[in-house]
Amino acid sequence: MTQAAPPKIRIRGLKKSFGTKTVLAGVDLDIYPGESVVVIGGSGTGKSVLLKCILGLLEADGGSIEIDGEEVVGLRGRRREEINRSCGMLFQGSALFDSLPVLENVAFGLLARKEIDRKEADATALRTLAQVGLDASVAGHFPSQLSGGMQKRVALARALATSPNIIFFDEPTTGLDPIMADIINNLIVKTTRDLGATALSITHDMASARKIAHRIAMLYQGRIIWAGAVAEIDDVDDARVNQFIHGRAEGPIQMTVEV
Amino acid sequence: MGALQALGRFTLGFIGRTGRLVLFAGSGVAHCVRPPFYWRNIVRQLIEIGYFSLPVVGLTAIFTGMVLALQSYTGFARFSAEGAVAKVVAISITRELGPVLAGLMVAGRIGAAMAAEIGTMRVTEQIDALTTLSTNPKKYLVAPRLIAGIIVLPLLVLVANVIGIFGGYLVSVFKLGFNPATYLQSTVAALTTEDVVSGLVKAAVFGFLITLMGCYHGYHSKGGAQGVGRATTNAVVSASILILCFDYILTELFFAK
Numbered sequence: 001m002t003q004a005a006p007p008k009i010r011i012r013g014l015k016k017s018f019g020t021k022t023v024l025a026g027v028d029l030d031i032y033p034g035e036s037v038v039v040i041g042g043s044g045t046g047k048s049v050l051l052k053c054i055l056g057l058l059e060a061d062g063g064s065i066e067i068d069g070e071e072v073v074g075l076r077g078r079r080r081e082e083i084n085r086s087c088g089m090l091f092q093g094s095a096l097f098d099s100l101p102v103l104e105n106v107a108f109g110l111l112a113r114k115e116i117d118r119k120e121a122d123a124t125a126l127r128t129l130a131q132v133g134l135d136a137s138v139a140g141h142f143p144s145q146l147s148g149g150m151q152k153r154v155a156l157a158r159a160l161a162t163s164p165n166i167i168f169f170d171e172p173t174t175g176l177d178p179i180m181a182d183i184i185n186n187l188i189v190k191t192t193r194d195l196g197a198t199a200l201s202i203t204h205d206m207a208s209a210r211k212i213a214h215r216i217a218m219l220y221q222g223r224i225i226w227a228g229a230v231a232e233i234d235d236v237d238d239a240r241v242n243q244f245i246h247g248r249a250e251g252p253i254q255m256t257v258e259v
Numbered sequence: 260m261g262a263l264q265a266l267g268r269f270t271l272g273f274i275g276r277t278g279r280l281v282l283f284a285g286s287g288v289a290h291c292v293r294p295p296f297y298w299r300n301i302v303r304q305l306i307e308i309g310y311f312s313l314p315v316v317g318l319t320a321i322f323t324g325m326v327l328a329l330q331s332y333t334g335f336a337r338f339s340a341e342g343a344v345a346k347v348v349a350i351s352i353t354r355e356l357g358p359v360l361a362g363l364m365v366a367g368r369i370g371a372a373m374a375a376e377i378g379t380m381r382v383t384e385q386i387d388a389l390t391t392l393s394t395n396p397k398k399y400l401v402a403p404r405l406i407a408g409i410i411v412l413p414l415l416v417l418v419a420n421v422i423g424i425f426g427g428y429l430v431s432v433f434k435l436g437f438n439p440a441t442y443l444q445s446t447v448a449a450l451t452t453e454d455v456v457s458g459l460v461k462a463a464v465f466g467f468l469i470t471l472m473g474c475y476h477g478y479h480s481k482g483g484a485q486g487v488g489r490a491t492t493n494a495v496v497s498a499s500i501l502i503l504c505f506d507y508i509l510t511e512l513f514f515a516k
């Protein structure tokens with residue numbers, strides 16, 4: 001990774017609260033071109049909120065997010081749409097359109113750009129489906145007819161079909177069996193490499209993080225408390241990071257368990 | 260003090276919600292007139308709202324026409340004005356009962372379904388997904404529904420008018436012993452263009468209100484299945500109340516000279 005280049009995404013002091021509840025309390029994070037960064041952190045720490053703020057799906061309360069040097073906090077309208085065009089997003093719950101068959105789900109982003117016709121879009125969609133290991137026989141199925149793992153793969157295909165140069169993956173392997181999780185991890189590594197894309201992923205799964213990340217950042221209490229290369233994570237002094245990567249209930253991180 | 264505070268909070272909340280609704284309606288209408296248009300979605304909604312509402316609206320209309328003939332016959336007998344039955348049926352159906360009852364039936368059917376569908380899309384993040392796929396969700400989801408509602412409700416009401424008047428005819432001719440030809444003649448003589456047109460304008464407004472409420476409550480639903488359920492109820496209740504309220508306003512505009 002040549003870190004001399006300016007970051008693709010530069011986040012400074014990002015804040016977001018819901019009512020009185022502060023979720024992000026000043027996040028700083030740089031993601032360099034072609035890099036794959038994984039954000040880890042406990043449930044409910046605001047990882048999904050972070051992604052939604054970057055994509056403009058939620059409005060940040062304060063701070064700055066620059067994509068390719070352009071400030072996107074508070075950006076709306078046409079310019080925001082143009083920036084989102086270069087982004088792909090895999091949602092935590094897949095978020096497939098359940099009124100449309102698989103093929104149309106995957107072709108959706110391609111057709112929305114109005115640059116190619118339906119036939120070309122369908123061909124690209126089928127090719128992307130093949131990349132994620134799904135053949136043409138599922139193309140006509142509706143999302144509700146697929147298993148959770150297949151839905152994830154369709155959602156992955158949908159995120160990749162437009163060849164985005166920034167891709168966000170929100171918990172791509174949660175809820176999958178270990179083998180399918182590994183298949184998805186490999187797909188993410190391979191497809192982002194093939195596209196030369198910059199990737200920001202979220203996961204609680206350390207095996208998955210080690211596999212897909214160049215760098216890992218840990219979000220805790222609304223801030224990034226540690227960020228560094230994958231190889232360094234086992235030598236970190238921070239007790240909170242240690243607790244998380246080894247998955248121990250005892251330690252400085254106290255999960256509030258509501259009864 | 261407590262009561263005053265509560266009143267203040269209620270007023271502010273009400274103004275806030277109304278403002279949000281008006282903004283939503285405004286941006287929805289703006290998307291209706293600015294390209295791109297999602298023709299496929301518009302056609303789908305036309306069929307969903309129009310074609311599939313035909314049985315409900317038709318049944319409502321025929322019974323309304325029948326009951327109207329019977330009621331006005333027995334009621335008017337007191338003033339020996341039974342001859343007015345055809346006129347009463349024709350005018351009440353076209354001006355008032357056709358649009359209002361069709362509107363209320365469609366509000367129940369479509370308002371609920373629309374709020375549930377869009378609400379589910381909201382809570383499962385499909386609306387966010389649209390945004391990330393270079394598609395404006397209001398243009399894709401809201402505008403086609405508004406357009407379809409405005410176009411299709413007048414058509415439904417036209418059908419309801421015909422069926423309702425036919426219902427009145429059936430009862431008058433076969434039960435009350437009116438002469439078929441005279442009955443039809445007095446129906447045609449009673450109707451003015453204004454009666455029919457005012458009813459159709461009402462229908463278009465109701466179509467807008469029904470789809471707007473379905474979209475609005477669905478679009479802003481939160482909190483999983485329960486939130487979607489609440490959105491569904493709110494859509495139907497608010498659409499029904501707005502229909503009755505705008506029915507008065509429009510009648511006032513048309514006829515109170």
Ligand SMILES: Nc1ncnc2c1ncn2[C@@H]1O[C@H](COP(=O)(O)OP(=O)(O)OP(=O)(O)O)[C@@H](O)[C@H]1O
Nearest residue numbers: 018023041042043044045046047048049050092204
């Ligand atoms: N639209 C919203 N309105 C109110 N609160 C929200 C909203 N979205 C998220 N939150 C709150 O923000 C916090 C962080 O949510 P988020 O979904 O980002 O968690 P997460 O880190 O992705 O967790 P998980 O790993 O379980 O997905 C949660 O406590 C949640 O209640």
Ligand SMILES: [Mg+2]
Nearest residue numbers: 047048092170
């Ligand atoms: Mg999440």
